[in-house]
Amino acid sequence: MNTIHRMLRCMMLLAVILAPWPLLAKEAAAPEAVLTIANRDIATLRMTALGGSPELRVRRIHERLRQLDENELSKPITRSHLTIEGQKGVVYSIGERNIFVLYEGDLDPEEKMGLEETSQQVGKRFEQAIAALIEQGHGPVVARGLLFSILATALMVVLLWGIRKATTLVLDRLQEKVLSANEDTRLRWAAQGWLLVKRIAQLLLLTLWLSVAYLWFTYVLANFPLTQPLAERLSGFLVNMLEGFGEGLVTSVPGLLTVGVILFITKAANDVAGNVFQNVYQGRSLIPGVHRDTAHATRRLLGVLIWAVGIAIAYPYLPVADSEAFKGLSVMFGFMLTLGSAGIVTQLMSGLVLIYSRALKVGDFVSIGEVTGVVKEMSALSTKIINMRNEEVTIPNAVLVNNPIKNFTGAAGERGTLISTTVTIGYDTPWRQVHAMLINAAERTSGLRSQPKPFVMQKALQDFYVEYEIYAYVDRPLERIQILSELHSQIQDEFNTYGVQIMSPNFVLQPKNNVVVGKEQWFAEPAEKP
Missing domain, CATH: 1.20.20 (F1FO ATP Synthase)
Incomplete structure (x- = not known):
């Protein structure tokens, strides 16, 4: 029995201890409410008073104000101190009607302001709100x-x-x-x-x-009086935004000035390097190890290096350098460059090999594999060539490096590109006569340079004929086919004029007459005389 009595007493004691907790929890859980009149914040109510939560107190205040007409609202506003249930407070009245009470429990402990000071501020805001309500009714x-x-x-x-x-x-x-x-x-x-x-x-x-x-x-x-607080908030937002922008701009001025000075010095250094290599290209200066054909490429490489160093030095002084967004963007671009740069780097290095080996340059007449033409453009990644059919062929630099390049212009210098054609003439024709006829034909061919003069070489003494080759220089390599065609025509006319046959048969008996075309037959139908 004693054990049972002790258990009952413990349960009753526990009930007595826990009984106030629902009320305390309810009071603690009651949210604060802001008293707003005419779109103006008057006070924040935090205390549950006379069984009313802050939200219920706000609703009651609005209900009391709705019951007042303009004449009643125009009466003077007064404040008086009171104490309810041990809580000090200030009651606000319009005329003889009490509107609301501000308790000590409604004060914000973080502001560390007393009831009297807070009540004065709340009273001013309350008076302004009532004045706006009255004015809005006019x-x-x-x-x-x-x-x-x-x-x-x-x-x-x-x-x-x-x-x-x-x-x-x-x-x-x-x-x-x-x-x-x-x-x-x-x-x-x-x-x-x-x-x-x-x-x-x-x-x-x-x-x-x-x-x-x-x-x-x-x-x-x-x-409008009722919406003036909203206008003040909007204008305050705009002013704050402009102030923040202005403060950020002023704060970033030293860094921007530093960046400007660094970039100015970088540009000056790049201009000096450009002038030096321009003088090398024009032959006015000499730098050991730098050829005039590679001066422009070296200038571009040095310019990239100078600007890279300048940007790297200026980067920490940028206003956005420390922002997380800018850091993330830099990481993303670095990752993309790492993944996609293998092929690009290969082409870039191949382009540098072509430039510094001086294998070809713009304007050279070259033959690369099955492509023969004039170099139109040399870029970091590829080279463009115009072939004999006036077609633009783009060749990656890596392909050029891996193939032999025949440059018909590189060794010619200012003389132009050298072209040639071969004829075979019998031993019964004097070789001096053949030389003279070939040179005469070349001199009458348009597109061939008169200086240096064309010349003839006897390439071989075959079993039945002598092999002659005429060499001449051209200024327009892309017209090589047309020029050769006209040269062949002039050679035929020249040899027919002097009765020398261009024929190298393996024969047993020499024909009675030379196999030539008479001048009277040069324009046989359907050919037309010029």
């Missing part, structure tokens, strides 16, 4: 606000229309000037980026529209 005030709002709306429409027309006019004029440019290289380049310019202009137009609309909306709200 017809002239509302009419004036509507009139000013209508005028502001008309002004906004005119501004938006003017911005639209001005932007369209400027873009149309600029587009007409850019797209009609024929000689100005900069404007022709700008035509390629016209779409980007147009998109930027549209973005600026949208920004101006939003700015005008924002200012209009703020002004309209400020015309």
Whole structure:
């Protein structure tokens, strides 16, 4: 029995201890509520008083205010101190009607302000809110606000229309000037980026529209007493944003100045290097190990190195250098470059091999594999060649490095490209006569240079004939086929004129007459005389 009594007493004691917890939990869980009158924050209620939670207290205050007409709201506002259930408070009254009570439990402990000081601030805000309610009920005030709002709306429409027309006019004029440019290289380049310019202009137009609309909306709200606090918040947001932008700009000025100085020095160093290598290319200076044909390539490589060092030094001084977004973007670009740079690096290194080996340059007449033509362009990744059929052939630099390159211009220098053709003549014809006829034919061929003069070589003494080869220089290597065709025609006419046959048969008996075409038959039908 004693054991049972002890258990009952323990259970009763536990019940007594835990009984207040639901009330305490309910009181602790009661959320705070903000008392707002005429869109103005008056006070934050945190205490549950007389069985009413903060939210219920706010609803009761609004209900009391709705019961008051304009005459009652116009009565003086008073404050008086009281104590309810051991809690000190300040009661706010309009005339003889009590509106709400601010308790010590409603104070924010973090602000460390007393009841008297807080009550004074709450009283001022309460008076301003009641004044706004009274003013909002006056017809002239509302009419004036509507009139000013209508005028502001008309002004906004005119501004938006003017911005639209001005932007369209400027873009149309600029587009007409850019797209009609024929000689100005900069404007022709700008035509390629016209779409980007147009998109930027549209973005600026949208920004101006939003700015005008924002200012209009703020002004309209400020015309009515009830919405003035909203206008103040909007204007405060704009002011804070501009202040933050201005502070950030001022803070970043030293770093931007440092970046500007570093980039200025970098550009000066790059210009000095460019002038040095330009003098090497023009033959006015000499740098050991640098050939004039490789001066431009060396200048570009050194320029890339100079700018890379300058940017690396200036990077920490950029305002966005420490931002996580910029760091993430740098990591992403580095990762992409690492994955996709293997093939590009191979082509770049092959291009450097071609440049520094001086195997070919722009304007050279070359033969690479099955491609024969003139080098049009040499870039970091590929080389473009115009072949005999006026076709542009693009060859990757790695392919060029792995194939033999025949350069017909490299050894010729200023003489031009050397071409040749072969004829075989019998032993019964004097070789001096053959030399003279071949040279005469070459001199009458258009496209061949008169200086240096054409010359003839006797390549071989075959069993039945002598093999002669005429050499001449051309200025237009791409017309090699046409020039050779005309040279062959002139050789035929020359040999027919002097009765020398261009024929090397394996014969048993020499024909009675030379096998030539008589001059009277040179223009036999359907050929036409010139």
